[in-house]
Amino acid sequence: MEITKNVQDNTATLFLAGRLDTMTAPELERELQDILPNAKDLVLDFEQLEYISSAGLRVLLSAQKIMSKQGRMRITHVNETIMEIFEVTGFVDILTIE
Secondary structure, X not given: OEEEEEEEXXXXXXEEEEEEOOOOHHHHHHXXXXXXXHOOEEEEEEXXXXXXXXXXXXXXXXXXXHHHHHOEEEEEOOOHHHHHHHXXXXXXXXXXXX
């Protein structure tokens, strides 16, 4: 997985490409640990994300819990495959997906 980040003021945007799975979830977790303490707005751009596993969902849930207390988190450009995973797991009710 490749992560590109853009941080401006209190807004952090992470562009994810590839697969967010057991092997790559710790990488996203480390990026978020650096970014979240100062973020008021977190945007995760999934335009180039091909797959997400339960390990990736766990990282998203953890980030959502933190951001719900200090700002907001949005996920953008979700493809059909990942949207189906969000729907089956109930994450569509937890996350803000645009």
